[in-house]
Amino acid sequence: MYNFLTGPMVWITFLVVVVGLTYHVVTYIRGLDWRLDRVGYRPNMQFGLKGAARSIFFWLLPWGSHGWRAKPLFTLLFFSFHIGLLFTPIFLEAHNIMLRDSWGIRLPGISTGLADFLSWVVVIGGIFLILRRIAFPEVRILTSAYDYLLIVIAVSPFLTGLIARYNVGDYNFWLIVHIITGHVWLLSLVFTKLNHAVFFFLSRAQLGMDYGIKRGGMKGSQMSW
Amino acid sequence: MPEGTLCNRQPITTDEQLKLTLSDKGGKQYYAEMEQLEVDTDKLWSAIQNTMKSRLKTWLNVCAKCGLCADSCFLYECNGRDPRQVPSAKIHATLGEIVKRKGKVDNAFMRNCMDIAWSWCTCCNRCGQFCPHGIDMGVMFSYLRGLLFSQGFVPWELKIGSGMHRVYKAQMDVTTEDWVDTCEWMADENCEEWPGLEIPVDKEDADIMYTLNAREAKHYPEDIAEAAILFHVAGENWTVPSEGWEQTSLTLFAGDWEGCKQNVLHVYDAIERLRPKRVVGTECGHAHRATVIEGPYWAGREDGQPPRPFLHYVEWLAEMLRTGRIKIDPAKRIKELVTLQDSCNYVRNQGLKNITREIMSYLVEPGYFVEMAPNKEYNYCCGGGGGFNGIGKYRPQRNIALLKKRQQIMDTGAKLVVAPCHNCWDAIRDLEEEYPMGIRWSFLKPLVIKMMIVPDHLKPQDEEGEE
Numbered sequence: 001m002y003n004f005l006t007g008p009m010v011w012i013t014f015l016v017v018v019v020g021l022t023y024h025v026v027t028y029i030r031g032l033d034w035r036l037d038r039v040g041y042r043p044n045m046q047f048g049l050k051g052a053a054r055s056i057f058f059w060l061l062p063w064g065s066h067g068w069r070a071k072p073l074f075t076l077l078f079f080s081f082h083i084g085l086l087f088t089p090i091f092l093e094a095h096n097i098m099l100r101d102s103w104g105i106r107l108p109g110i111s112t113g114l115a116d117f118l119s120w121v122v123v124i125g126g127i128f129l130i131l132r133r134i135a136f137p138e139v140r141i142l143t144s145a146y147d148y149l150l151i152v153i154a155v156s157p158f159l160t161g162l163i164a165r166y167n168v169g170d171y172n173f174w175l176i177v178h179i180i181t182g183h184v185w186l187l188s189l190v191f192t193k194l195n196h197a198v199f200f201f202l203s204r205a206q207l208g209m210d211y212g213i214k215r216g217g218m219k220g221s222q223m224s225w
Numbered sequence: 226m227p228e229g230t231l232c233n234r235q236p237i238t239t240d241e242q243l244k245l246t247l248s249d250k251g252g253k254q255y256y257a258e259m260e261q262l263e264v265d266t267d268k269l270w271s272a273i274q275n276t277m278k279s280r281l282k283t284w285l286n287v288c289a290k291c292g293l294c295a296d297s298c299f300l301y302e303c304n305g306r307d308p309r310q311v312p313s314a315k316i317h318a319t320l321g322e323i324v325k326r327k328g329k330v331d332n333a334f335m336r337n338c339m340d341i342a343w344s345w346c347t348c349c350n351r352c353g354q355f356c357p358h359g360i361d362m363g364v365m366f367s368y369l370r371g372l373l374f375s376q377g378f379v380p381w382e383l384k385i386g387s388g389m390h391r392v393y394k395a396q397m398d399v400t401t402e403d404w405v406d407t408c409e410w411m412a413d414e415n416c417e418e419w420p421g422l423e424i425p426v427d428k429e430d431a432d433i434m435y436t437l438n439a440r441e442a443k444h445y446p447e448d449i450a451e452a453a454i455l456f457h458v459a460g461e462n463w464t465v466p467s468e469g470w471e472q473t474s475l476t477l478f479a480g481d482w483e484g485c486k487q488n489v490l491h492v493y494d495a496i497e498r499l500r501p502k503r504v505v506g507t508e509c510g511h512a513h514r515a516t517v518i519e520g521p522y523w524a525g526r527e528d529g530q531p532p533r534p535f536l537h538y539v540e541w542l543a544e545m546l547r548t549g550r551i552k553i554d555p556a557k558r559i560k561e562l563v564t565l566q567d568s569c570n571y572v573r574n575q576g577l578k579n580i581t582r583e584i585m586s587y588l589v590e591p592g593y594f595v596e597m598a599p600n601k602e603y604n605y606c607c608g609g610g611g612g613f614n615g616i617g618k619y620r621p622q623r624n625i626a627l628l629k630k631r632q633q634i635m636d637t638g639a640k641l642v643v644a645p646c647h648n649c650w651d652a653i654r655d656l657e658e659e660y661p662m663g664i665r666w667s668f669l670k671p672l673v674i675k676m677m678i679v680p681d682h683l684k685p686q687d688e689e690g691e692e
Contacts, residue, residue: 027279028279028283029279030279031278031279031280031282032278032279032280033278033279033280034522034527035522035525036276036278036280037278037280038519038522038523038529039522039529040521040522040526040527040528040529040530042527043527043528043529044528044529055359059357059359066354066355066603067293067354067355067356067357068357070296070297070355071293071296074293078357136292137306137308138292138295138296138301138306138308138311139290139291139292139295140308141308141309141311141314142288142290142291142292142311142313142314142317143290144290147289147290193286193287193289195287196287196289196358199283199286199287199358200287200357200358202283203280203283203284203287203358203359203360204358204359206279206280206359207353207359207361208359210361211576213529214518214529214574214575215518215573215574215575215576216574216575216576216577216602217576219575219576219577220576221575221576221577221578221579222576223354223576223602
């Protein structure tokens with residue numbers, strides 16, 4: 001079981017993720033339509049790309065956009081959660097050892113202390129995201145079971161990783177659960193709303209082009225989205 | 226009853242049908258018929274399949290339901306922070322539901338969609354600036370309005386407005402003769418005070434072609450005279466077209482996309498016919514959006530540009546003040562607190578935010594101009610945008626919507642509001658009527674005319690003789 005999940009299954013999952021996300025990107029771009037969107041993408045490409053880059057850059061920067069600054073605490077929660085979510089699995093020493101053993105390459109690692117801290121940030125961040133959905137009427141009305149499921153999918157590998165790391169209960173059992181939830185996490189990038197891993201960039205780029213071309217960009221007005 | 230005589234899926238295209246619909250006071254019969262109007266679900270679903278591509282589909286699917294759009298919406302705030310007014314909730318309860326059900330929705334659902342599309346959203350596009358995923362719900366509501374219009378679920382006044390444009394090529398029943406007569410009348414009326422004042426119709430190869438709002442021709446002809454006076458004083462070589470002069474687009478508010486295309490083509494035809502160097506449009510927000518920002522795309526121009534450079538009135542006026550072709554008498558500058566209304570349609574949608582402030586710097590004595598908060602591209606809708614002002618059925622909701630602007634104006638302490646947009650101007654007028662607070666409101670033209678220095682050679686001769 002362990003060998004399958006850390007061997008062939010990794011290949012399958014990676015393949016599905018790469019192909020799936022590429023499919024999302026290609027079909028999105030092909031589906032843009034200057035008439036329906038009312039944005040002259042092609043003839044004004046330079047303005048469009050500039051707008052797209054601005055839009056993505058300022059929204060990737062904590063408190064970089066007017067929108068982020070309007071909600072400073074949420075922005076803190078949101079960025080901490082996402083940084084933990086993305087940095088931990090990539091730079092975790094244990095993951096890198098596996099990478100080295102199988103492919104002979106490795107990425108720079110982070111200390112165990114930092115990895116623990118970031119994992120806790122994800123778990124606690126996830127709890128706050130859930131509480132937020134329950135506490136605020138303007139978020140509660142939008143929330144369905146699916147939104148909770150997404151948080152559970154996103155946080156599970158971190159929670160199970162921590163359990164395994166602290167040797168709570170049966171290590172091997174929790175390790176297997178950790179690996180399975182990790183696969184689910186990766187596959188969800190393609191099949192669930194976690195696809196915003198690519199759609200964030202695509203959608204921001206599109207609106208950035210809209211503003212860069214039609215809504216002021218060509219008049220020299222740089223608005224930060 | 227599948228379709229009514231007044232309320233049906235066909236746009237109004239004849240004067241007879243237009244008069245018939247107009248004679249139904251307040252749309253009583255129209256709305257009664259709407260309750261029986263069948264939804265053509267196949268047509269609805271095929272329209273969605275043909276027009277909902279990457280952008281809109283992704284916007285619906287990728288919404289993280291985070292609720293960050295809530296506070297961006299003035300209607301959410303004005304309505305006691307009712308969670309149903311959260312932009313994401315509104316669009317998912319309407320368009321999202323239609324898509325989820327593959328167009329299989331019933332009459333009651335569509336009527337509810339109409340209420341939400343025209344009285345819970347003014348398509349001000351402010352929410353789009355606060356969504357981390359860049360989802361612009363104003364654009365989506367505009368799209369929903371198109372679907373509703375094609376099914377006949379559109380407020381009575383906007384059905385008529387769309388019909389007016391289709392029949393009269395103007396949002397009001399102003400014929401070509403009426404329009405040309407009005408120009409002559411205004412030139413005659415003012416030529417004594419302004420010797421040599423002309424309103425040249427259909428002059429070819431002029432430097433400027435001027436387009437406007439049919440309301441000016443119908444109800445406020447002095448606005449045309451004011452435009453003429455300012456062109457005259459600036460020494461512009463200008464003209465108005467006899468056809469294609471109407472720049473507004475109630476079809477845009479109605480979601481009548483075919484009508485939108487027809488409107489803008491009338492203006493573009495006039496541009497091609499008269500070959501002006503540039504075109505200037507009046508102090509109107511949606512007219513500018515319809516003709517200059519969205520219009521090129523409706524007309525099939527992929528570069529997104531009108532046939533000639535097309536300026537909003539504020540751009541032309543700023544240029545005149547900057548170059549000194551119109552000079553302001555420093556003694557006559559405004560010396561009371563004054564604020565400025567940013568129109569969503571050309572500020573948030575075309576970035577013309579600094580140019581109006583440049584104008585204010587010429588007109589207002591330093592220290593007297595007060596900004597609203599928030600302002601520029603983050604300003605709130607006046608409360609009556611997107612057709613809201615004109616729909617009787619939604620007047621109570623519109624009056625609630627005015628409260629945000631009321632608070633913003635009160636916070637500035639100003640008693641004078643400059644509103645270079647017809648819709649904003651109307652909303653602020655109604656605001657004072659509904660909730661009196663002793664404010665005045667004005668377009669830029671009359672202010673500038675009162676304040677400008679008139680060169681001696683443009684003054685009446687007898688006055689000069691006496692001097």
